[in-house]
Amino acid sequence: MTAATVSPPLKPSRNLDPKTEPINGPKGVLLSNGRQLVSMRIAICQALCEEMQRDDAIFIMGEEVAQYQGAYKVTKGLLDQFGPERVIDTPITESGFTGLAVGAAMTGLRPVIEYMSWNFSLVAFDQIISNASKMSYMTGGMFSVPLVMRGPNGAGPRVSSQHSHAVEALFSHFPGLIVVSPSTPYDAKGLMKTALRQNNPVCFLENEMIYGLEQEIPVEDYQIPFGKGDIKRAGGDCTVVAVSRSVHWSLEAAEQLAKDGIECEVVDPRTVKPLDIDLIAASVRKTNRCVVVEECYQTGGVGAEIAARLQDICFDDLDAPVGRVTTTENPMPYAANLENETLPKPHRIVAAVKKACYR
Amino acid sequence: MTAATVSPPLKPSRNLDPKTEPINGPKGVLLSNGRQLVSMRIAICQALCEEMQRDDAIFIMGEEVAQYQGAYKVTKGLLDQFGPERVIDTPITESGFTGLAVGAAMTGLRPVIEYMSWNFSLVAFDQIISNASKMSYMTGGMFSVPLVMRGPNGAGPRVSSQHSHAVEALFSHFPGLIVVSPSTPYDAKGLMKTALRQNNPVCFLENEMIYGLEQEIPVEDYQIPFGKGDIKRAGGDCTVVAVSRSVHWSLEAAEQLAKDGIECEVVDPRTVKPLDIDLIAASVRKTNRCVVVEECYQTGGVGAEIAARLQDICFDDLDAPVGRVTTTENPMPYAANLENETLPKPHRIVAAVKKACYR
Amino acid sequence: MAVSSTAPTIDRVAIRAQMGKERLLRIYQQMLLVRRFEERAAIQYQARKILGFLHLYIGQEAVAGGFYDHLEGGKDYSVTSYRCHAQALFLGLDPKELMAELFGKITGNVRGKGGSMHFFSKEKGYLGGHGIVGGQIPVGTGAAFTAKYRKTGGVSVTFLGDGAVPQGTFHESLNMASLWNLPAIYVIENNMYGMGTACTRAVAVQDMAVAKAPGYNMKAWTIRDGLDLFECWAVAKEVVAYARTGKPALVEAKTYRYRGHSVSDAGQYRSKEELERYQQLDPIERVKKDLIEAGWLTDAGAEQIDEQVQTRVREAVQFADESPEPPLDELFKDVYAK
Amino acid sequence: MAVSSTAPTIDRVAIRAQMGKERLLRIYQQMLLVRRFEERAAIQYQARKILGFLHLYIGQEAVAGGFYDHLEGGKDYSVTSYRCHAQALFLGLDPKELMAELFGKITGNVRGKGGSMHFFSKEKGYLGGHGIVGGQIPVGTGAAFTAKYRKTGGVSVTFLGDGAVPQGTFHESLNMASLWNLPAIYVIENNMYGMGTACTRAVAVQDMAVAKAPGYNMKAWTIRDGLDLFECWAVAKEVVAYARTGKPALVEAKTYRYRGHSVSDAGQYRSKEELERYQQLDPIERVKKDLIEAGWLTDAGAEQIDEQVQTRVREAVQFADESPEPPLDELFKDVYAK
Ligand SMILES: Cc1ncc(C[n+]2csc(CCOP(=O)(O)OP(=O)(O)O)c2C)c(N)n1
Ligand SMILES: Cc1ncc(C[n+]2csc(CCOP(=O)(O)OP(=O)(O)O)c2C)c(N)n1
Ligand SMILES: [Mg+2]
Numbered sequence A, B: 001m002t003a004a005t006v007s008p009p010l011k012p013s014r015n016l017d018p019k020t021e022p023i024n025g026p027k028g029v030l031l032s033n034g035r036q037l038v039s040m041r042i043a044i045c046q047a048l049c050e051e052m053q054r055d056d057a058i059f060i061m062g063e064e065v066a067q068y069q070g071a072y073k074v075t076k077g078l079l080d081q082f083g084p085e086r087v088i089d090t091p092i093t094e095s096g097f098t099g100l101a102v103g104a105a106m107t108g109l110r111p112v113i114e115y116m117s118w119n120f121s122l123v124a125f126d127q128i129i130s131n132a133s134k135m136s137y138m139t140g141g142m143f144s145v146p147l148v149m150r151g152p153n154g155a156g157p158r159v160s161s162q163h164s165h166a167v168e169a170l171f172s173h174f175p176g177l178i179v180v181s182p183s184t185p186y187d188a189k190g191l192m193k194t195a196l197r198q199n200n201p202v203c204f205l206e207n208e209m210i211y212g213l214e215q216e217i218p219v220e221d222y223q224i225p226f227g228k229g230d231i232k233r234a235g236g237d238c239t240v241v242a243v244s245r246s247v248h249w250s251l252e253a254a255e256q257l258a259k260d261g262i263e264c265e266v267v268d269p270r271t272v273k274p275l276d277i278d279l280i281a282a283s284v285r286k287t288n289r290c291v292v293v294e295e296c297y298q299t300g301g302v303g304a305e306i307a308a309r310l311q312d313i314c315f316d317d318l319d320a321p322v323g324r325v326t327t328t329e330n331p332m333p334y335a336a337n338l339e340n341e342t343l344p345k346p347h348r349i350v351a352a353v354k355k356a357c358y359r
Numbered sequence C, D: 001m002a003v004s005s006t007a008p009t010i011d012r013v014a015i016r017a018q019m020g021k022e023r024l025l026r027i028y029q030q031m032l033l034v035r036r037f038e039e040r041a042a043i044q045y046q047a048r049k050i051l052g053f054l055h056l057y058i059g060q061e062a063v064a065g066g067f068y069d070h071l072e073g074g075k076d077y078s079v080t081s082y083r084c085h086a087q088a089l090f091l092g093l094d095p096k097e098l099m100a101e102l103f104g105k106i107t108g109n110v111r112g113k114g115g116s117m118h119f120f121s122k123e124k125g126y127l128g129g130h131g132i133v134g135g136q137i138p139v140g141t142g143a144a145f146t147a148k149y150r151k152t153g154g155v156s157v158t159f160l161g162d163g164a165v166p167q168g169t170f171h172e173s174l175n176m177a178s179l180w181n182l183p184a185i186y187v188i189e190n191n192m193y194g195m196g197t198a199c200t201r202a203v204a205v206q207d208m209a210v211a212k213a214p215g216y217n218m219k220a221w222t223i224r225d226g227l228d229l230f231e232c233w234a235v236a237k238e239v240v241a242y243a244r245t246g247k248p249a250l251v252e253a254k255t256y257r258y259r260g261h262s263v264s265d266a267g268q269y270r271s272k273e274e275l276e277r278y279q280q281l282d283p284i285e286r287v288k289k290d291l292i293e294a295g296w297l298t299d300a301g302a303e304q305i306d307e308q309v310q311t312r313v314r315e316a317v318q319f320a321d322e323s324p325e326p327p328l329d330e331l332f333k334d335v336y337a338k
């Protein structure tokens, strides 16, 4: 393993200074230790930028990605660098530009489309499922759809019912799609590079609430393969499988639980499809307990699939039922206290882990 | 329980004579035993017809539902009886007429919309999720959306990739929706009546391949409540939870397994959401084994949710992992032999049950 | 696309006479209430009493003002996007319940479940504010369907932004409305931008209603100065009367929003000069001037009205602030209807 | 909506001269191949060698015939709905692999994975047949985007039915194509029905292209007699040349399908008289008549051509019949691309 393939620590040695240093755009801040300090925004933007330099088949399309520099400033600077032929503002027409991207991908290009948020991918659902996910199979492998669909996923800050979807489970249900859900800048950059160098439609699920997260990552080029999870915290008492922003809530919960003498192993699958069930199972064989934490709904969520798999392959290893901490089964309410109860926050994770440990 | 609330036998004493008796439309054939012989088509059409007579707020809208009498002839005769104001042909515009129905439902009507097949509901996905499923919650209960969305679901005969979706799991994932998946004419009629007398958006999932199925059902009015499953076959060795058409494949498999001395209890939840987990769990506590059979994909399918629930509430009762027999993880291929392997056919069910029984 | 300077100078004096003192004063007060309500909401947002999105209608008040005066809450229906505060106020909803909704309180318009983007009123036939661009267009069409089905003589007004015109739902809805002769009015509030995207970069035609209506065999109207209450009111009068005869109508109102798309928008996509040019055309100031010119209002009277309005808004803020959060048992309430 | 009897009598002799003997003969043979291929497929369907859907193009051959003669497979792109057999044959795909696909064999065009609705050719730039009505429209738009992005000078032709016009994807695609000046040609094949629904009941305007194009700032063409190869060819020539200059085009071809929507359609929505009237206008018979009239073909020659075509189709059926089913390890192949 080269330095670049070992996950760096989650916490950087220092933070970016917004007054003097870029907090978005493609450039990180070089550190004396030979690494670069980047935010999640920078990590994603940098991956896009480096790959666009490498491969002129890649273009970016979406609402406000160009002149506005991205609704959440993830594509900052790319228009200036690559021009309006490759960084393209669209009308509000998700179904249209998703289908356009499928056609462009079938004819040799590598589109990256941004959904201002994944909530709006529901408008484009048929193009994603009936066209993007099936094209390779339906054409007997004649055509492929190298397409990256990206944007913020999961609950934003108090944006209520129609703007708070987490779609990991929704898209994982369909063969033909790859579902990526990074929790750190390091993972996001390495996974985006992989996404841009392979030939399948990828749902690249970012999370607005961790766009500002900072980390020290390698300067040199690296990739993170799909289907390989990462242990974000080692522990022997309970396995906590967490996705995207939930990783951070889980780490918070783990610190609290440690005070009660419960050591959690926080496993981040990084890609929900393909899913690194082997890594999860290996951890469970050690801890004999598992709790899954995610922002999807419980019914048919990522936790449902993981629990279903574990009760099969780890049937004799589990000392307690696999617990599921998810968004509760209601549309997202606006009120602060209700939103707080709806999300899989640390207090709910702590309770679930204690239950799994019969404490 | 009145006669009408006991499930009649699956097999009728005789079959309809297509030369002299109606095989579709709202009228069944009266039998000397005081029951009526109907096909699945008739059962559904009759429920619609009777409720439209009772409640003038109900109207039917969809592609080819009126003049063409329904692409699959489920709405046969309704145009003649209720006229073009209440039985309405639409352009091919699923997103449009679904949203229209949401608006009509919010203003006091009770729309029934037909998707020529549920595959086409993907085009209307945003209207179903962002509007229909959330309206009651998002308005603090001020508005409700009494809407029945219906049509054939699951694989048709050799119609390949884009026309073979089963959407039970897809829609069950979202709070606010009710998902109904009847396997018999008796269940279909009783559930449709319930759907038309309550105030939530209902995904009423029919199956083209069993539209011709016949059964003797009561003449008098009856309803089947949501969330109440039905035992389609009693048995003590293994619980087989099956949905829609899979019920019949499971019964077929059960007969074969009986020859090997394995008695399956085939449990039909009838509604996937709400799900009668109590009935399933009660059966599992008796058999200590469970296999779920469905036409959805395995990842995040109905079986995933049921397995996840059972490994929790029946943790100490299960002698084997919950098995899952689903559509295999590939888009539906056209070739006959590949289609046959893709679907959860009896030979795959038999194998799964034997595995669960360690045989 | 801009508000047309070459707008045919409509006869404001004649329209004013048509409206009459009482009505014009009422609309003026409503417009002022909308303005003050939202100005205060913006302040409360800065104070972090309100979070999430907050899309303000400031600058566009004449459009809704002109239309709602011709609608009968209850009989007629209306629906709009997430920019949904003004409609609720023109329909006469209490600022208290609306501000409480923005604060996420149980006393809110929808019990704190919806927030800024989701105001509704069943009683007034307000099918509310919707967060998905274009998502409300078929819903408004459905309300028109109900009006026809029940032969109520009501109409349905669907407000949408210029940015929603490219969405498929726009196309699908207009085709159905035209095929079935629904009393559906579609009002494109063209405030020149969809977020940071100038409408010229999002829609391939200039005069949207005029260019698109023939493709649906529909009649079109253009409100060339959507910051002028008189023009909005006069066109709305004609359009609503037309729709009541059982025909759909497409209207484009060229207007402008003074604030950012949402409160977090820096607004670098438009020039200071452009903004100031439109601020010169402030719809509320112009009505005030007209009222005074007509001798229906004095400066003192205007002062007084503003004071009354300000008081109502202050009371609304206080009410919202003092109202309790929803109890936690609200979490699973109304996921399903009874 | 019907094929216009008042069609300006185009100068067929002039167009015929323009086309020349060789080309006209070639197109005639292709059209005949399409016809015989599908007639035979229908027979094989009755024999249950083919299952699922089978949508036949019979009656519409002149439309694709007129367009493909101006396209360069490879450089230009095309895409259509599930009614996708003719396009593949006009592009020169081997009837053997196509019939084998209908039979669901491993030797099929897409290895037996797709069936009747999903013919494709990467080599010919044929983005294939699509089952979701309107679903192919943005895809064809994307191919036009690629042509522009790569400056290949190629165009993309998207065929769609009259029934697809009301879908949102139609609206969204045309708006993008116009905004971005894509070399995208949209050909509405108006065969008067979407399944059993007359287009007058589904689309609110009569002459679709002419009525809708202005709403997208696009140029429109109408092929008034889409059963006439000469008119189709002449319009296609003009349209393709226009699109090559980097502009989108909207075309309506008024045509007719002689068979049911799919093989299982009883067709009670149209009269026997109507069908017969259009059968009088058989596009293939008319070309044959013209060829003979021009002295470019004799009855005997026609016989011979038909015999050759029939032989090719028979061989295709035999090939399909004798080909093996896909091996079971094909089940999970190509779910993901390498
Ligand atoms: C389907 C969808 N796509 C994107 C968004 C994000 N978004 C919210 S408002 C907006 C701009 C809408 O502009 P316009 O329709 O002109 O309305 P305005 O805000 O100007 O009133 C966008 C892109 C959304 N809410 N829904
Ligand atoms: C989104 C969607 N809705 C419904 C269908 C079912 N369907 C298949 S073809 C068809 C009619 C299409 O008519 P048209 O577009 O005129 O094409 P044609 O068959 O006449 O060539 C319908 C309703 C579908 N395939 N996709
Ligand atoms: Mg706007």
Ligand SMILES: [Mg+2]
Pocket (backbone or CB within 6 Å): D161, D162, D163, D189, D190, D191, D192, D193, D194, D195
């Ligand atoms: Mg047609």
